[in-house]
Amino acid sequence: MSASSRPSxxxxxxxxxxxxxxxxxxxxxxxxxWLAFFRQEIPSFPPEGYSVKWFAAAANNQPFINGFxxxxxxxxxxxxxxxxxGVPASLALVRHRIVLGPMFNTLLLLPLVxxxxxxxxxxxxxxxxxxxxxxLPVMGSLGGLIMAHALVVIPWVVRLxxxxxxxxxxxxxxxxxxxxxxxFTTFRRVTLPSIRPGLVAAALFGFVTSFGNLEMSxxxxxxxxxxLPIAILQYLEWKIDPTVAAASLIQIVLIAVAMIxxxxxxxxxRVV
Amino acid sequence: MARLSxxxxxxxxxxxxxxxxxxxxxxxxxxxxxxxxxxxGKTTTLRMVAGFIAPTAGGITIGERSVTTLPPWKRNCGLVxxxxxxxxxxxxxxxxxxxxxxxxxxxxxxxPRVAExxxxxxxxxxxxxxxxxxxxxxxxxxxxxxxxxxxxxxxLLDEPLSNLxxxxxxxxxxxxxxxxxxxxxxxIMVTHDQEEALTMADRLVVMEKGKVRQIGTQRELYEKPxxxxxxxxxxxxxxxxxxxxxxSRFRTRGGVEIGCAAATGSGAATLALRPxxxxxxxxxxxxxxxxxxxxxxxxxxGAILDIDVSLSEHDRMLLQIPNKAGVAEPKPGETITIGWxxxxxxxxxxxx
Numbered sequence: 055m056s057a058s059s060r061p062s063x064x065x066x067x068x069x070x071x072x073x074x075x076x077x078x079x080x081x082x083x084x085x086x087x088w089l090a091f092f093r094q095e096i097p098s099f100p101p102e103g104y105s106v107k108w109f110a111a112a113a114n115n116q117p118f119i120n121g122f123x124x125x126x127x128x129x130x131x132x133x134x135x136x137x138x139x140g141v142p143a144s145l146a147l148v149r150h151r152i153v154l155g156p157m158f159n160t161l162l163l164l165p166l167v168x169x170x171x172x173x174x175x176x177x178x179x180x181x182x183x184x185x186x187x188x189x190l191p192v193m194g195s196l197g198g199l200i201m202a203h204a205l206v207v208i209p210w211v212v213r214l215x216x217x218x219x220x221x222x223x224x225x226x227x228x229x230x231x232x233x234x235x236x237x238f239t240t241f242r243r244v245t246l247p248s249i250r251p252g253l254v255a256a257a258l259f260g261f262v263t264s265f266g267n268l269e270m271s272x273x274x275x276x277x278x279x280x281x282l283p284i285a286i287l288q289y290l291e292w293k294i295d296p297t298v299a300a301a302s303l304i305q306i307v308l309i310a311v312a313m314i315x316x317x318x319x320x321x322x323x324r325v326v
Numbered sequence: 327m328a329r330l331s332x333x334x335x336x337x338x339x340x341x342x343x344x345x346x347x348x349x350x351x352x353x354x355x356x357x358x359x360x361x362x363x364x365x366x367g368k369t370t371t372l373r374m375v376a377g378f379i380a381p382t383a384g385g386i387t388i389g390e391r392s393v394t395t396l397p398p399w400k401r402n403c404g405l406v407x408x409x410x411x412x413x414x415x416x417x418x419x420x421x422x423x424x425x426x427x428x429x430x431x432x433x434x435x436x437x438p439r440v441a442e443x444x445x446x447x448x449x450x451x452x453x454x455x456x457x458x459x460x461x462x463x464x465x466x467x468x469x470x471x472x473x474x475x476x477x478x479x480x481x482l483l484d485e486p487l488s489n490l491x492x493x494x495x496x497x498x499x500x501x502x503x504x505x506x507x508x509x510x511x512x513x514i515m516v517t518h519d520q521e522e523a524l525t526m527a528d529r530l531v532v533m534e535k536g537k538v539r540q541i542g543t544q545r546e547l548y549e550k551p552x553x554x555x556x557x558x559x560x561x562x563x564x565x566x567x568x569x570x571x572x573x574s575r576f577r578t579r580g581g582v583e584i585g586c587a588a589a590t591g592s593g594a595a596t597l598a599l600r601p602x603x604x605x606x607x608x609x610x611x612x613x614x615x616x617x618x619x620x621x622x623x624x625x626x627x628g629a630i631l632d633i634d635v636s637l638s639e640h641d642r643m644l645l646q647i648p649n650k651a652g653v654a655e656p657k658p659g660e661t662i663t664i665g666w667x668x669x670x671x672x673x674x675x676x677x678x
Contacts, residue, residue: 228378229411231398233476234428243424247415 140211170269194276580638
């Protein structure tokens with residue numbers, strides 16, 4: 055066997071590292087999936103048998119259903135608000151020479167790197183102070199929760215939309231204007247379709263980030279208003295039966311389906 | 327269609343003047359070419375006409391309509407971009423229909439006009455293709471069809487051929503010219519390609535450093551260049567620096583005395599001669615300006631021979647001889663007789 059046909063040592067090491075990373079990412083998902091089908095109430099190995107009864111339990115658990123609906127509502131609203139704020143911000147950052155532009159850019163990405171606990175505490179204090187100052191019922195309100203979630207959506211929007219705007223050829227906007235399109239029509243008919251992949255990816259990642267947010271939400275939910283991650287956490291405080299695993303699995307499948315469907319229209323690997 | 331006038335257009339960015347007092351009147355149906363080296367302000371001028379750049383001073387009138395303060399979408403100028411700027415997410419037909427759609431023309435009425443525009447540029451049947459499925463030349467035609475479909479008052483071409491390969495460029499040149507004549511479109515084209523400008527234009531505008539150096543037909547620019555820049559930019563010229571010593575008398579830096587009808591006034595000047603007006607050998611014998619020149623360098627260029635000669639230590643000039651059968655290439659160091667008529671040269675005041 056000649057030396058050239060043998061895979062090099064570096065290549066083996068690289069593939070090995072990739073394999074380890076993949077296993078590392080997938081292992082918890084595999085365990086959750088496995089656990090969701092255990093028959094016994096207290097998870098122990100080896101399983102005593104398999105059952106799908108926990109899925110029924112999860113689907114009939116009222117706090118989970120309410121949590122799911124609230125999380126959905128919050129994530130959709132937060133994503134929309136994030137887009138409405140993030141897209142113009144990206145346009146401004148890419149297209150105009152703004153004083154302290156790079157600083158604003160970093161600032162807009164900050165919620166992404168800020169620990170959820172810190173963000174939650176800060177917003178909690180802010181909302182209390184706002185309520186004291188204005189007398190408006192901000193604390194624990196749905197609006198307050200949505201605005202907080204919009205904050206974690208914005209970095210995704212800015213990051214991804216900025217990336218698609220940077221490679222965008224602006225002469226096609228001039229062409230549209232030359233053909234008689236005003237600024238708004240130009241944006242809607244020419245700019246928007248060109249940055250659509252970035253927008254779709256931004257909406258998806260923003261949605262997922264909001265939907266799964268636990269730490270920040272813990273500080274901001276009001277009585278009777280519990281998001282799905284919090285409902286799951288509360289359930290875990292009393293019971294550790296596989297209902298939680300089943301609920302998580304449903305969530306994982308929903309998100310995976312959303313990503314696969316999105317990927318059909320927009321190659322996510324190309325924008326992210 | 328309409329006539330177009332640029333009235334003392336000026337554009338400055340801070341202290342830099344990019345376009346300086348450009349005044350041009352373009353007749354209805356005329357094909358005008360703005361020609362000049364890069365950075366001469368020709369593209370800025372075109373973009374001011376299209377409305378993408380607001381002039382610092384001056385005005386633009388299309389037909390009877392002053393458009394100086396109108397935004398681009400209200401000007402009705404069809405612009406063909408250098409990069410074509412087709413909408414990548416729209417089909418060819420949608421691209422061409424865009425301008426009609428913006429003019430609120432009903433979909434049923436758009437279709438025949440789109441078809442007609444595509445037929446004009448010989449792309450009938452390409453309606454459903456996307457720009458990425460077309461070659462560069464085809465994309466260029468779509469861009470042209472898109473500009474024509476909306477029936478613009480003026481057609482603006484921004485180096486439309488510079489992204490095409492040489493052979494295609496020759497073909498498209500003629501096609502655009504024919505189409506422009508057939509439709510009687512008032513047209514401004516910007517280019518830095520002299521040959522392109524000469525083949526396509528009715529009239530040319532030579533620009534340099536933001537200023538119009540000369541406006542005229544091909545013949546006027548070549549035979550009566552207004553200044554030394556134009557003499558060097560349009561075609562080739564041999565330049566000899568020196569001074570005017572008396573009416574019709576020019577003395578070069580190296581002390582060579584030349585009779586020149588165009589030498590009037592006095593002082594430092596430059597004599598410009600077209601290389602093909604200079605006769606060599608026997609043909610030079612009867613001419614009033616006749617000199618022994620030393621060959622410095624000769625280049626064989628196929629149809630012609632480029633010869634670099636010196637008249638004196640300080641005077642070097644270029645001449646060209648047609649490569650007729652039996653003409654031997656002069657060798658460097660050889661002495662040849664050259665000559666030209668008194669009316670052959672043009673004299674320009676020396677530029678500082």
